[in-house]
Amino acid sequence: MTDFAQITLIGMGLIGSSLARAIRSHGLKTRLVGCDSNPQHVAEARALNLVDQITSDPIDAVKSADLVILATPVGSYADLGARLCPVMKPGAILSDVGSVKASVVKTLQPLMRDDCHLIPGHPVAGTEQSGPKAGFSTLFDGRWCILTPPENTAPEKVRALEKFWQAIGSTVECMTPDHHDMVLAITSHLPHLIAYNIVGTARHLEEVTKSEVIKYSAGGFRDFTRIAASDPTMWRDVFLNNKDAVLEMLGRFTEDLTALQRSIRYDEGDKLFDLFDRTRRIRKQIIDAGQDEDVPDFGRHTDDIPD
């Protein structure tokens, strides 16, 4: 059930195409329109029959939509907003799925007409893969979707968007854009940054060959390569658009790492043990909260039942 007679998805990548699949698999009665500027994505979305109408023309895609969801890199929003806001249907909601929120409000709010409603959103879900073929219908099941409605947004519009995300399996929480950006800086942006960084460091070693890095990656490194395989355009835009919070978290991370480095240098085994012992517990809390599965090594050894 949804209040939106037409939903338009701008961008048919991992998230946009997963939204299309989730809307269909949850039986939401709505006309579903997809739009992508990449001709290959358009062809794939058509071949996969993901939406009722697929087009490369965003103006055509949004003019009858009751809900428009931007699912493109956030660096594209300024241009898209300037083109779409003038032609949107009165009463329609403009939302998105971007991983940063304060810059999205700053970009889109000045472009909004008084009779339309900006309610930015962020489903905390994804994989390292990209494109229409990478999507799947259960991506949002049991995951959180954060909405950051500007003050004075009509409550019934926020409620309608909440109901939409709940209908495809998510739990919704509202917060300010600034708080969102701080929370995601530590839970998502910094993890990606240091994963990209260590993979970069490994590429430049002289003492260790690239084939050795690959052969012995099961020691831990391979976990980081998954995250560092995420979409480069999307992540460039995330870091450029959440600079303050990322730099703040990065400063704290580096400070802590320097202290840890010092403990190694001066053989402070007790300090190392103390940190390693505390961090162990947070894993259990994440599993207890249903945010990861209770299987060792991410279930890589699924063929084997422990004796």
Add this chain to the structure above:
Amino acid sequence: MTDFAQITLIGMGLIGSSLARAIRSHGLKTRLVGCDSNPQHVAEARALNLVDQITSDPIDAVKSADLVILATPVGSYADLGARLCPVMKPGAILSDVGSVKASVVKTLQPLMRDDCHLIPGHPVAGTEQSGPKAGFSTLFDGRWCILTPPENTAPEKVRALEKFWQAIGSTVECMTPDHHDMVLAITSHLPHLIAYNIVGTARHLEEVTKSEVIKYSAGGFRDFTRIAASDPTMWRDVFLNNKDAVLEMLGRFTEDLTALQRSIRYDEGDKLFDLFDRTRRIRKQIIDAGQDEDVPDFGRHTDDIPD
């Protein structure tokens, strides 16, 4: 098939108990003796029927062994070596599974009798879990085991140990202890260090609550908590015993991270994109090399077949 009439495993944790299971499941004909100083591990190993004989007395465990494998934290080797070397059977091999190798040679070599053979080893395999119940028989399947025999080690002894690891599914490579420690510093030790560190940083924030870190961990953070849930004693000993290589790799990592931080501060989007684009490729090479599975998000969405 194995050349060892008796194999003794010192330590019945994740690795020791997995070795016992792998030896049994691959049908190696050998008398299998297990030893652990922790009474609960002894009881669990007995209940699980992991070995032919289980004891808490390492001297009793090793005296008839043709191959002794230390599978305890490397910080315990000095004491164990001093007690075990005098009572080992003439011609026996002393090996181990520790994640560092130069310090192991330095610790054990002076304790060795002329009629026994030190051949340190390191199976590059594991999970974040610990104890006899956490082990499983396929842990070493398709993984690499690195041996670091000192110069002048009898070649037939090295060959016998190689055959043992191959018989339980591993591929063996020999290298010097120093090179091993440099390779593993980047592929295993540094990834663990920065995972422990970011989880530590997240615990100390004032702006973001712990419950928010847990709720929104699916954005990337949860991946790091898996590694940061690894055994604290083992990892304390790794960092204290591979100080030089870890500090060297950490220095390079921090240097690269500082450059990345600067690119974010000065909006150098092209530099960010360039790094993020290059790192993506190494993931594919790891999958092509059979060192990780070709499933998005570590297969977390196994219930769902992409449409």
